[in-house]
Amino acid sequence: MINPAGDSVTRPTGWQGFVNDWSSDQRAFKTASWGKAMMWIFLLSDTFVFSCFLLSYMTVRMSTTVPWPNPSEVFALEIGGKPVPLILIAIMTFILISSSGTMAMAVNYGYQRRRGPTAALMLATAAFGASFVGMQAFEWTKLIREGVRPWGNPWGAEQFGSSFFMITGFHGTHVTIGVIFLIITARKVWRGDFDVEKPGYFTSRKGRYENVEIMGLYWHFVDLVWVFIFALFYLW
Amino acid sequence: MSHAATQGSAHVEGQQHPIKLYLIIWFWLFVLSTCSYLVDYFHFEGYLRWFLILLFMMVKAGLIVAVFMHMAWERPTLIYAILVPPVAVLVFVGIMVIEANYTLLTRLNFFFPGS
Numbered sequence: 001m002i003n004p005a006g007d008s009v010t011r012p013t014g015w016q017g018f019v020n021d022w023s024s025d026q027r028a029f030k031t032a033s034w035g036k037a038m039m040w041i042f043l044l045s046d047t048f049v050f051s052c053f054l055l056s057y058m059t060v061r062m063s064t065t066v067p068w069p070n071p072s073e074v075f076a077l078e079i080g081g082k083p084v085p086l087i088l089i090a091i092m093t094f095i096l097i098s099s100s101g102t103m104a105m106a107v108n109y110g111y112q113r114r115r116g117p118t119a120a121l122m123l124a125t126a127a128f129g130a131s132f133v134g135m136q137a138f139e140w141t142k143l144i145r146e147g148v149r150p151w152g153n154p155w156g157a158e159q160f161g162s163s164f165f166m167i168t169g170f171h172g173t174h175v176t177i178g179v180i181f182l183i184i185t186a187r188k189v190w191r192g193d194f195d196v197e198k199p200g201y202f203t204s205r206k207g208r209y210e211n212v213e214i215m216g217l218y219w220h221f222v223d224l225v226w227v228f229i230f231a232l233f234y235l236w
Numbered sequence: 237m238s239h240a241a242t243q244g245s246a247h248v249e250g251q252q253h254p255i256k257l258y259l260i261i262w263f264w265l266f267v268l269s270t271c272s273y274l275v276d277y278f279h280f281e282g283y284l285r286w287f288l289i290l291l292f293m294m295v296k297a298g299l300i301v302a303v304f305m306h307m308a309w310e311r312p313t314l315i316y317a318i319l320v321p322p323v324a325v326l327v328f329v330g331i332m333v334i335e336a337n338y339t340l341l342t343r344l345n346f347f348f349p350g351s
Contacts, residue, residue, distance in 0.1 A: 014312065021313040029314050040318050051325040055332050062336035065343050072276050090273045097269060101262035104304050111252045213251060213306075220304045224297055230269075231293035235276050236286075 035205070039214045043221045046174075050225050053167050054232055060159035069155035071234050075139070089234050092135050093226065096175075099128030100223040103216045110212035115189055118212060122186035125219060129179040136172045140165075167229055174222050185215045251306040261303045268292045268299075 011017055011030060021028050029037040061068055076083040106121035143164070147154045150162040188194065188207060197206040272292040275285060302308040307315060 018312040031311050032314050044318050044321060047322055055328060059332045059336045063339035065347055086276055093269050097265045100304055104258040105255055108255055217305055220300055224300050227293055227296045231289050235289050
C-alpha cells in the first residue's frame, strides 16, 4: 500500500483496523476512493428503497383474504402448445447473470488499460441489459392484455398487479438507466478519456479506469436486486 | 500526475483478480439459478420450498456482493458500513409480519364472522 507521500504503509487489519479507520480523524474508507465509497452508499440507500417495495408486497400478500395468483401459472409461456412455467423469467435471470459476468470482465480489462476489450465487454453488458428490458416490456404487454391492472386482475388478489408493476417497473428503470450509463462509459473508454484523465462533464473530476469499476458496482447491484425479486416475487 | 503515480493509484484503489475467478462465479450463479428455477418446476411445496428459495437467493447474493462487487477484498470499515445497516430491514420484516397477521385476523373477523 502506498500513501500520498509515496511511502509504503501497512495498516492493521481486522477489528484493530476497523477501529483505527473510523477513529483516524481522516477519511474512514482508506482503500476505497471517494467515488467508490459514494456509489456504495448510494447502493445502500437503493437497497432500502427496494426493501420497502418488497416489504409492502409481503405485507399485502400476507394480509389479504383473497387467494394470491399463482406466479408459476401467471408467468408461464406456451411453447409447442404446452405451458412452461416461468420460462421467460428464467431466461431473463440468465441474461442478467451473463451481463454481470461480462461486466466483471470489463472491469478487469479496464485496469489492464486494454480499451478495446473493455469497451466491447461493456457494450455486450449493455446489449444484455437492453434485451432484458425488452423481455420485460413483452411480459408487461402480455399481462396487460390478459387484464392485469394495478387495481385488479382476473386471478385473485388485487394487490398482485400493483406489487408487480411497482417492483418490476422500478427494477426495469434501474436497468434502463444502467444501459444508458454503460454506453456513455464505454464511449469514454473507447475514446481513451481515462488514459488522459479527461475530466468528467458534470463532475470535473479526473477520469480514471476506476470509473469502470464504479459503473460495475451499480450494474451488479441491479443483478443483485433481481436475485431477490426472482426469489421473493416470482418463486414464492 | 505522472504515469507511474497513476498506475500506483490504480493498484492501491483498484481491484484486479484473475478472469478465471469471475468465470467460476459466473458458472455457479448459473447453476444456482437453475436450481431455484427447478424448485418451481418440480413443484416443491411448504417449508422445503421456502428453505430452498431463500438458500439459493442468499448464496447468489453473497457471491455477487463478495466477488463481482469485490466486497471480499475491501477493508472491514467499508464492509460493515454497507452490510450492517440492511439488518434494520430484517427488523422491519419482523414488525410487518406481526402487523400483516393482525390485519389478516381483523379482516377474517370482519368478512367471515363466526368462522
